[in-house]
Amino acid sequence: MDQVYHIRCFRCSxxxxxxQGLPFYALDGKPYCEDDYLNTLEKCCVCNRPILDRILRATGKPYHAECFTCTVCGKGLEGIPFTVDSGNQIHCIEDxxxxxxxxxxxxxxxxxxEPNxxxxVRVVALDRNFHVSCYKCEDCGLLLSSQAEGRxxxxxDEHILCRNCNARRVRQLTASVC
Structure with a gap:
């Protein structure tokens, strides 16, 4: 502030x-008492305290770095990947x-x-989810794949089968009907 004040004129805007004798702050060329200055600062969306130093922004909201944590495990998320659920809650990727x-x-x-x-890849068949390694014929355990010939x-009847086991079950069904 490049202004000179009488002692009794030096007041919070x-x-x-x-x-006089109190801590003060200059903002836009005007003096502010500490309380009013703090009220001009952005507040952390978690603790609602003013952010005095660096503002961390995520999901369009301001945070203290120490308040930006996973809602499940409490791990600090500054500088590491995170995601948000449908309720706008912040999670580490693992949680x-x-x-x-x-x-x-x-x-x-x-x-x-997998780690790192x-x-x-997720396999979806019959409205069910499978790991690639779990996507097997229910009868013989053959690992199934849409890319491998014959697999x-x-x-x-809602059973995951390979070609051979499907044919065997169809023969059994038709043999029992005759």
Missing amino acids: ICNRML FNKKFAPRCSVCDKPIIP QPNT GCYPL
Whole structure:
């Protein structure tokens, strides 16, 4: 502030409090008492306290770095990947996957990327989810694949089957009808 004041004229621009001997702040060329200055600062959306130093912005909201944490485990998320659920709650990737990833209909584990891998493959058949390694014929255990010749899925009565086991079951069904 490049201005000179009489002692009794040196007052907060908001509340008119005398500032002689008190901490004060200059904002846009005007003096502010500490309380009124703090009220001009952005507030952290978690703790609602003013952000005095660096503002961390995520999901369009201001945070203190120490307040930007996973809602499940409390891990600090500054500078690391995170995601947001449908309720706008912030999660570390690991907790988000544990909570929201589709579950394999065979092993009931979440279908998530392997450590240090950004993506994973999920097989969907008969409205059910499978890990690639769990997508097997229910009768013989042959690992099924849409890309390998002769290893496609041939479902029958909601059962995941390979071509040979499907043919065997169809023969059994037609033999029992005759």
